[in-house]
Amino acid sequence: MSVEDKRSFLHGVVAPTVLKPSPLWWCIVLLVCLQPSTCQSRNGPSQEGSCICTSDILSCTALGLEQIPKEMPVSAVTLDLSHNQIAQLKEASFLGLSRLETLRVSHNQLTSIEPRAFHNSSGTLLRHLDLSSNHLCDLEQHYFIDLPGLEELLLFNNRIVRVESSAFAKLSNLRKAYLSHNRLTDFPFFSIQKHTHSELLLLDLSSNRLPKLPLEDISNLPITIQRGLYLHNNSLVCDCSMYGLFHRWAELNFTSVTEFKEEHTCLVYGMQKGTVRFFKHDRYFEKCNIIGMKLPVPEQEGNVLANVGSAVVLHCVTNLTGQNVTFFWVSPNQGYLEPPGNREQSIKMYSNGSLEIKGASAEDSGMYLCMAMDKLQKCNETREVNLTVVMHQSHEHHESFNTGFTTLLGCVVSLVLVLMYLYLTPCRCPPCRKAPPPAAATTAPNQANEAGAGSAQSSILTPTPPTTTEGPGRKTSLSNSLPT
Ligand SMILES: *[C@@H]1O[C@H](CO)[C@@H](O)[C@H](O)[C@H]1NC(C)=O
Ligand SMILES: *[C@@H]1O[C@H](CO)[C@@H](O)[C@H](O)[C@H]1NC(C)=O
Ligand SMILES: *[C@@H]1O[C@H](CO)[C@@H](O)[C@H](O)[C@H]1NC(C)=O
Ligand SMILES: *[C@@H]1O[C@H](CO)[C@@H](O)[C@H](O)[C@H]1NC(C)=O
Ligand SMILES: *[C@@H]1O[C@H](CO)[C@@H](O)[C@H](O)[C@H]1NC(C)=O
Ligand SMILES: *[C@@H]1O[C@H](CO)[C@@H](O)[C@H](O)[C@H]1NC(C)=O
Ligand SMILES: *[C@@H]1O[C@H](CO)[C@@H](O)[C@H](O)[C@H]1NC(C)=O
Ligand SMILES: *[C@@H]1O[C@H](CO)[C@@H](O)[C@H](O)[C@H]1NC(C)=O
Secondary structure, eight states: OOHHHHHSTTHHHHHHHTTSOOHHHHHHHHHHHHSTTTSSOTTSSOOSOOOEEOSSEEEOTTSOOSSOOSOOOTTOSEEEOOSSOOOEEOTTTTTTOTTOOEEEOOSSOOOEEOTTTTTTSOTTSOOEEEOOSSOOOEEOTTTTTTOTTOOEEEOOSSOOOEEOTTTTTTOTTOOEEEOOSSOOSOOOGGGOOTTTOTTOOEEEOOSSOOOOOOHHHHHHSOHHHHHTEEOOSSOOBOOHHHHHHHHHHHHTTOHHHHTTGGGOEEEGGGOGGGEEETTTOOGGGGGSTHHHHHSOOOOOOSEEEEETTOOEEEOOOOSOOSTTEEEEEEOTTOOEEOTTBOTTSSEEEOTTSOEEESSOOGGGOEEEEEEEEETTTTEEEEEEEEEEEESHHHHHHHHHHHHHHHHHHHHHHHHHHHHHHHHHOSSOOOOOOOOOOHHHHHHHHHHHHHHHHHHHHHHHHSOOOTHHHHSHHHHHHHHHHSOO
């Protein structure tokens, strides 16, 4: 093959087919002739190779490019620039690529993305952006601002230390974000909300340097995001509430935990040398109130109905777990309660937050407010329970006795009446009239049954040939959708 051939950006396609020109070959030649200048990266600084252009893919991989090619075919739906030496995405780098859906810039030397880098490109169409294996440090607010349609964002294996809290704000269609193998010590979980990121299913923050998790922000995330939150192989400091979170996720069978149990590590007392695989060696957490967490937490309904004189237990069920959670209650008559209860000992309070009212009276009715506070995490949660104490219980007993008694009385009276009727009536009963012939009464339902069965049968037999499910209709719809 000559040097000219090598220079031809189509060398890979032309060489094998040149011996035996096929329609495909002519098609390609025609395409190239129609757009002679669009496909070559003429302005790229390096000329040792050229991009490969197919119908809608423009592949410029491993060409030693230091900049984005200036002229690219507007027809490109996929642009692959991976394995080059691009250091920056400049303003309007992808100008005019209005059909771009996939952009790969992995394995380059990207350190920054200029504002408006994606401006005037496809914006809403771009769904897949691969910036993995680069040198990015900061995810700035403006990076993805022009990409509201983005669904998959690959940022793993960079040097990201910081994610600005609004960096993902505009990514309302984001489904998967990969940020593992970076240097994050912090992540703005609070910026991810159900209403702003309703599609998010996967957020990979594994293999970073997160020392502590904002547990309240994380437990406020929608359960769909919690399920896809990967946090293994970080530098988490072992503590009970952190363990409680993962323990709960493991119990819920989240694959993010169950498939990476070995990689879930934490640092005992925050020491680097004290790294333990905490699902395997959970002795450190024995002193945590994990047994309490393991037990199914009693549910607490918002409205409780109790009888006068009975004992009532109200639970302070919140999402805060761990040993350093403290609880208090405020009762309807503005009484403040904390363990072990009130002075009169009519109300007992357990350190797990449950409140026991020993002999409920009508005055105990009303709205009870409890608060769980985690002083270490500086977070708190409140719950309200509406207790209504009713007088019904003794009434019910009385009534049931009454009704029982009247029923018995009624029974005896009617028995006596029957006996009187049988033995004290002067005339004998005439011979009983024969019931109408059973046929008329009994065959009717039978007929109905038969009719029903018949109609069922007929509906089974009605010609709805099974071929329709795999028949011509289906086939045509298939063949319609296939070749486009
Ligand atoms: C970018 O698009 C806007 C309209 O969306 C247009 O006004 C502007 O001229 C374009 N910029 C360039 C550099 O083409
Ligand atoms: C865990 O993270 C460290 C650095 O954060 C990384 O070097 C290592 O490869 C990761 N381990 C795995 C199994 O991914
Ligand atoms: C507590 O967690 C449950 C699901 O585990 C969630 O539905 C609820 O909104 C959370 N409550 C608060 C106050 O975060
Ligand atoms: C998790 O899986 C185990 C066994 O695979 C099963 O016994 C358990 O019920 C599951 N738990 C939930 C919450 O689905
Ligand atoms: C819980 O708090 C108490 C004091 O409020 C403190 O002495 C104790 O060390 C804390 N426990 C943990 C595990 O942090
Ligand atoms: C708290 O402890 C009491 C007594 O041991 C128990 O009845 C109650 O169910 C516990 N509450 C919770 C929320 O586990
Ligand atoms: C509860 O938390 C909120 C913020 O989440 C805070 O403003 C408030 O002061 C806290 N209350 C207590 C009693 O700690
Ligand atoms: C509490 O429940 C009672 C009876 O169900 C109701 O009449 C009352 O309005 C409720 N109170 C509040 C504050 O919701």
